[in-house]
Amino acid sequence: MDKKLPAPALKLLTTKTGTEQEDKPKDHEGRQRSFPHERGIWASYVYIDYDEEEGLSRMQQEWNQELQAAGIKEFQPVAHLHLSLTKTFTIRHHNIVPFVGSLQEQLGVHRRFRLELDGVGVYVNEERTRTFIGVRIGEVSFPPLDKLVTELDECLLEYKLPRYYEDRSFHISLLWALGDQSETVASSLPKLTERFEEIYEEEYTDLTQTIRKLWFKCGNKLYHFQLA
Numbered sequence: 001m002d003k004k005l006p007a008p009a010l011k012l013l014t015t016k017t018g019t020e021q022e023d024k025p026k027d028h029e030g031r032q033r034s035f036p037h038e039r040g041i042w043a044s045y046v047y048i049d050y051d052e053e054e055g056l057s058r059m060q061q062e063w064n065q066e067l068q069a070a071g072i073k074e075f076q077p078v079a080h081l082h083l084s085l086t087k088t089f090t091i092r093h094h095n096i097v098p099f100v101g102s103l104q105e106q107l108g109v110h111r112r113f114r115l116e117l118d119g120v121g122v123y124v125n126e127e128r129t130r131t132f133i134g135v136r137i138g139e140v141s142f143p144p145l146d147k148l149v150t151e152l153d154e155c156l157l158e159y160k161l162p163r164y165y166e167d168r169s170f171h172i173s174l175l176w177a178l179g180d181q182s183e184t185v186a187s188s189l190p191k192l193t194e195r196f197e198e199i200y201e202e203e204y205t206d207l208t209q210t211i212r213k214l215w216f217k218c219g220n221k222l223y224h225f226q227l228a
Contacts, residue, residue, distance in 0.1 A: 041091070041093070042218045042221075043219060044086075044217060045216075046103070046214060047082040047214070047215050047217070048214060048215070050083065051081050054206070055206050055207045056081050059135070059174060063192050064076070066188060066191045067175070067188055070187070070191075072184055072185060074181055075131075075175040075177045075181070075185075076175065078132070078175060078176050081172060081173075081174065083172050085152055085164070086149075086164055087162050087163075087165070089161045091159065096218055100216065103155055103225060104225060106152070106155055107151070107214060107225045110227050111227060112211060112227045113141070113144035113148075114141065114210050115138075115141045115145075115209055115211055116141050117136065117200055117208070118135075118136045118138035119136050119193060120133065120134075120135065120193050120196050121134055121136045121171050122182050122185055122186075122189070123171065124180050124181075128180045129179065130177070130178060131177050131180055131181040131182055132171075132176045133176075133192065134173040134175075135174065137170035137171060137172075141170075142170070145170050149164045152164065211227065212226065212227055213225065213226055214227065
């Protein structure tokens with residue numbers, strides 16, 4: 001039996017006291033919450049951070065220019081580039097610390113792995129209220145991602161939280177728009193694919209990353225976990 005490596009030290013990057021807020025779509029660009037904000041209940045998710053990746057930022061800008069040139073003006077850049085490893089879920093304040101402990105125990109022995117990208121994808125959320133255009137994760141990277149998400153699902157089930165999607169389609173969203181815009185953007189996909197291929201070839205070394213760290217955002221709290 002493999003010997004378990006010690007779990008990494010847990011680091012809380014920011015902590016702020018939550019306050020009850022009224023949900024106002026105009027304050028977040030017309031987006032509707034999937035669940036109402038309640039005091040003591042925190043919207044949360046686990047993800048891989050890509051926010052400082054210049055190649056993706058460049059792709060985001062060039063895709064947006066292509067859509068604008070085609071007369072498709074509904075899309076705008078995603079503010080925080082990341083690869084989600086869970087659905088967005090809600091967790092009560094008193095469960096945060098034990099849940100983070102479960103994540104720490106589960107993720108502390110997970111090995112680092114490489115992620116490769118593979119083309120353009122269009123995604124519509126379950127409520128059909130938002131459309132995303134993103135880059136797909138290559139199939140060669142699916143085995144470690146599948147294993148990781150399965151481990152995360154075990155933590156979620158322990159707290160009766162929703163598991164990740166059964167039909168796993170790993171991707172990094174770059175642009176978003178309100179409503180179901182999948183048919184609107186279909187004719188622009190060849191151009192977006194051309195831009196993807198050009199930038200990915202030029203930025204391959206930076207865009208094909210070894211994942212060493214995962215993040216957990218919980219309301220205004222932010223934790224990270226180093227992989228083994």
